[in-house]
Amino acid sequence: MQKQCDELVISLLFPPSDNVSGITVAKRIIENNRLVDVLHADADFKSNDFSDYVSQFIRNEIVIDMNCEPDWWECISKFIKKGISAIKKDYDKIYSRSWMMSNHFLACEYKFVNESTFWTAEFSDPLIFDLSNKEKTYKQMIVDDKSYIDGLNSKIAKLDGDFPLIEYDSSAYFIAEYLVYLFADNIIFTNENQRRIMLEQFPVDVSSHVLSKSEVKAHPTLPEEYYQIKKSKLKLNDEYINVAYFGGDYYGKRHFEGLFYSIESLNHKHKDKIRLYIFIKDNKLIKRLISTLDAKENIKIRKPLPYLEFLNSTTRFDVLVVNDVDTKGNFPVNPYLPSKLSDYLGSSTDIWAICEDGSTLSESDVRYKSCISDYESSCEVLVQILEENGHGDEGYSFSDDYYQKRLTSLNELFENEFRKNQKLKRQLKEKPNKRFKLF
DSSP: OOEEEEEEEEOSSOTTSOOHHHHHHHHHHHHHTEEEEEEEEOOSSOOOTTHHHHGGGEEEEEEEOOOSOTTSHHHHHHHHHHHHHHOOSOOSEEEEEESSTHHHHHHHHHHHHOTTSEEEEEESSOSSBOTTSOBOOOGGGBOOOHHHHHHHHHHHHTSSSOOOOOOTTOBHHHHHHHHHHHHOSEEEESSHHHHHHHHHHSSSOOHHHHHTTEEEOOOOOOOGGGGGSSOOOOOOOTTSEEEEEEOSSOBTTBOOHHHHHHHHHEEOTTGGGEEEEEEOSOHHHHHHHHTTOTTGGGEEEEOOOOHHHHHHHHTTSSEEEEEOOOOTTTOSSOOOOOTHHHHHHTTTOEEEEEEOTTOTGGGSOOSEEEETTOHHHHHHHHHHHHHHTTOOOTTOEEOSOHHHHHHHHHHHHHHHHHHHHHHHHHHHHHOTTSOOOOO
C-alpha cells in the first residue's frame, strides 16, 4: 500500500516516453512507494509498456504540450512558463531530475513561489561538461533573457553567503547546476565520484553549502515481480552461452572493442559456444563494425526492447555485460555510473562489468570484471565464462595479430565510407534536383 504524500514529481520525459532518465524517475517513484502527482510533457512516441504499472503510484498527471526541441533554452523557458501555469496547488514536496535539466528550472521556479516546499533535486550526470570533460558551449543553450537573469539574481542576493550573481548570457547548463546547489533542500548524486567532480569543477565554490544537504544514491532497482510482468519473445538456444549487452545510443567512449577483441582473438575449441547479443539503437553501425570480424557469426545485433520485456530478457541470459564510459585522460576520476547496472542487479543473472580503474562500476559486487583499457583482461573473463559453463580447453590461446588486422579492417571500412560520401557529393553537385537514397 502506497503512503499518502502531497508531492509533485517534475519530469519532462516520463513513461510512456521510453527515455532512460524518465524511466529512472518512474523507478524512483516506485522505490519511494508514495502516491505522487507527476508533471510531464505529452509523449510523442508512446511505446513504453512500463507506463501502466507506474500509474498505480500516480494520483494526478499534469500533462504539458511541448512541441519544441528540449535541448534549447527557448524550450526550457517555455516549459517553465507552461509548467508554473499548469500547477494549481501547493505541494509539501517537489522532486526533479536531470536529464532533462528543464525539470530543475521549473522546480526552482516553483520553489521561489512556494518557499516552504521541500525540493529534492537529482543529477544523472555532470551538466556543464561533456564526456571529454570539455565545457558545453552550444549557442542554443545561452540564456539571453535579461529579465529572467535579474529575477534569479534577486533571489541569490537574499541568500546567506557570498554567492556570485549570474552573468548575462550564461549557459543554461551552468545556471541549472547553480540553482540546484543554492536552492534545493536535498541533492542526490548517483555516485561519489560524480559529486566530487561536479563540485570540484564548478566555477563557484559551493562545496560546503552542497555537502551539508546532499547524498549519494545509485539508480533504483525494481522488485523481482517487475521482471516477470511481460514475458520476452526472444528466442535463445540453451546449447550456447548467451551473453547480452543492452544499450541505447552508441558512442565512441563506450564501445565494444574489448568484447570484440576477446571473441575474435580467442583460439579455443569451444569458442563457438559463445553467443553475444547486442541490443542497441544504432544497429546498422554496429553491424558495419563487426562485418570484418571472423567471429561475426557469434555476434547478434538486435533493436532495443520495450522496458518490461527488457527486464524479463535479462533473466534469460547467462551473462549480462555493462561497460564504463572511457574517461581516462579527461577526468581525474570517472564521474559516470551506467544506469543499466541497476536493472541488471534485479535479474539474478551473472554480470560482467568492463570497468575503468577507480570507477564506481569497478567497485560493484558482480561476478566478472575486466578493465576497459586492458583487452587481455576481457579475454581472461571470456575463458572463465567458458570454463564455468563446462567448456574448458587447456590448450586455448589468443592470436597476437589482432590489433594489426583490426586497424587495417577499420581503416578499409572508413576508406570505403569516405569514397561513398565523395561519390555522393559529386552526384549531388552534378544533379542537384535528383533524389538519392542515403544510408
